[in-house]
Amino acid sequence: MLAAVTGVLLTVAGCSSASSASSSSAAAPAPSASVTTAPSVTTAPATSGASGTPGSSAATPSAPMTPLAAATGQLTGTQLESVLLPAADFPAGFATPSGSPITSGGSLTTGPATYNLATISCATFIQHLGTVGFGETAMVSGSVADSGQAYDQLIYQFSTASAASAFVTGIQALAGRCGSFTATANGSTGTFSLQAAQGTPVGGHPATEVLQTGTLAKSKLVLDTLFCASGVDVFAASGVGVGGAAAPATPTKATIVYTLMQRQAAEAVLG
Numbered sequence: 070m071l072a073a074v075t076g077v078l079l080t081v082a083g084c085s086s087a088s089s090a091s092s093s094s095a096a097a098p099a100p101s102a103s104v105t106t107a108p109s110v111t112t113a114p115a116t117s118g119a120s121g122t123p124g125s126s127a128a129t130p131s132a133p134m135t136p137l138a139a140a141t142g143q144l145t146g147t148q149l150e151s152v153l154l155p156a157a158d159f160p161a162g163f164a165t166p167s168g169s170p171i172t173s174g175g176s177l178t179t180g181p182a183t184y185n186l187a188t189i190s191c192a193t194f195i196q197h198l199g200t201v202g203f204g205e206t207a208m209v210s211g212s213v214a215d216s217g218q219a220y221d222q223l224i225y226q227f228s229t230a231s232a233a234s235a236f237v238t239g240i241q242a243l244a245g246r247c248g249s250f251t252a253t254a255n256g257s258t259g260t261f262s263l264q265a266a267q268g269t270p271v272g273g274h275p276a277t278e279v280l281q282t283g284t285l286a287k288s289k290l291v292l293d294t295l296f297c298a299s300g301v302d303v304f305a306a307s308g309v310g311v312g313g314a315a316a317p318a319t320p321t322k323a324t325i326v327y328t329l330m331q332r333q334a335a336e337a338v339l340g
Contacts, residue, residue: 090197138300139274139329142333152225153209158302162215180204182321191243191252192253206226206228209224220317224305233301244263252283261282271326277295281294
């Protein structure tokens with residue numbers, strides 16, 4: 070999430086973006102990911118998360134969201150890359166920055182998490198969300214950006230549904246202790262804040278919204294992310310605003326997450 074924040078600042082503010090986690094390491098910040106949204110569902114405009122109130126931008130798409138089955142299957146990061154929405158599905162002007170997407174590669178991973186959400190520092194969390202290291206079996210993160218704005222999209226796949234749910238619960242708990250903290254990116258140190266709130270369920274699955282605000286290199290940032298655990302997967306989408314710009318709201322984060330769920334189900338069948 071803050072990896073997305075850092076990435077967005079780096080990309081939207083014109084700095085260099087991170088390279089793919091499969092070729093670098095989990096320590097590399099995620100690119101200015103902007104959660105891609107599904108164009109197939111017509112959405113209604115949502116209020117911006119820049120208001121500082123989590124949940125304020127989680128508008129419900131105008132098209133109904135019917136319940137979706139819990140995500141199953143174990144796809145590699147490379148396979149999950151095809152689940153992400155392409156830049157063409159976003160509003161005109163949004164493009165994929167260099168270094169996006171980041172994936173865990175062509176094989177499943179095992180072993181304990183490098184980053185424990187119960188003990189990780191707030192700064193480390195925002196710098197590494199969107200990369201490998203959270204105990205996942207596979208992951209992918211991508212973004213699209215325009216001047217001052219971006220969308221991020223994330224998928225973390227775990228070995229069990231309980232592990233996926235625990236990941237979202239862990240993020241919500243972490244946000245509770247990260248009301249104010251400092252973080253460094255690209256040589257600049259900024260002050261940030263995380264707030265978490267229950268989001269509107271997506272496809273029948275519970276969701277958590279996390280709002281990140283802050284200032285880095287005199288540039289104000291707002292990153293509004295919706296996390297939803299469905300089966301073994303955690304799907305997330307963010308709207309990002311930099312330099313005082315509001316986070317983009319159409320399509321909505323819920324629409325993006327819902328479409329990611331649909332695309333994952335199709336890829337799992339093909340896989």
